[in-house]
Amino acid sequence: MEWIYEPWPWYISGFMIALVMFLLIMVGKNFGMSGNLRTICTICGSGKKVDFFRFDWKSQRWNLTVVLGAIIGGFIAHQFLTVEATVALNPDTVSDLQLLGFENAGKTYMPEELFSSAVFTDPKNIILLVIGGFLVGFGARYAGGCTSGHAISGLSNLQLPSLIAVIGFFIGGLTMIHLIFPLLF
């Protein structure tokens, strides 16, 4: 069982994600995380102003429970199932990132520049996280799903719309990293 403390290889990770989707199908639900953002908006009262949020959020309680689990799972994995949270990146990626100013690439799980508490007093990086998060929320709802709903569930069900969305995810991601990152960092 020692492997559990190491980073999981792609084939175990991929198998486990398919297992999660299978389990959700077999309990009569579906695998899609971004719908929860809409549900949370509804709980916060958005339905009073906007029709899109006027629905019975209680029908989505099961998915909020899955999200609560995802939070707990993150805690368990980081605290109890990880000895050293480093990511074994390609050395070329590490040198690219260092040129962009991400000094601990390859040494930590997340870049200190964006995800250490020092960010809270760094207006530029706060703005970048806000823009990133905003686009994730806006884009996921516009496209009707995110990585789980389209790339995993939708493609598994051979849905053409999901293929269009996933190609869109890559056009957006490649544009951000190859064209916009050099302007930002």
Add this chain to the structure above:
Amino acid sequence: MKRTLIYLLIGILFGIIMFKSEAASWFRIYEMFKFEAFHMYGIIGTAVFLGVVTIALIKRFKIKSFYGEQVHFPPKQKSFARYAIGGILFGLGWALAGACPGPMFTLLGAGFLPIIIVIVASLLGTFVYGLLRDKLPH
């Protein structure tokens, strides 16, 4: 109550997978878009391959859920604009924040507190989509 516990356990499993697979790592998303590692493609590819086989088998043999109910796979609405534009906007955000709507919650649990900024902003993005929905091409 029992079902709620099952959803919670599935979520915990999902959270552990997202963290341990490093799919929740900002660095891995960057590396994926640089095409400098097979890791993320291996994860998504394996999951989709097994997913296609699983769903085909469930449909072919009309497998019922654990509770004996019919399993439904609602087809996605046919359209181009919403998937292409929404997808591109999502991809821009995914690469910048390095997190999508599942892993962002895993990162919260793992204690990377600035992810709260990303989560709140994603709620704001969802709200603004709802506000503008009727004016956007779908």
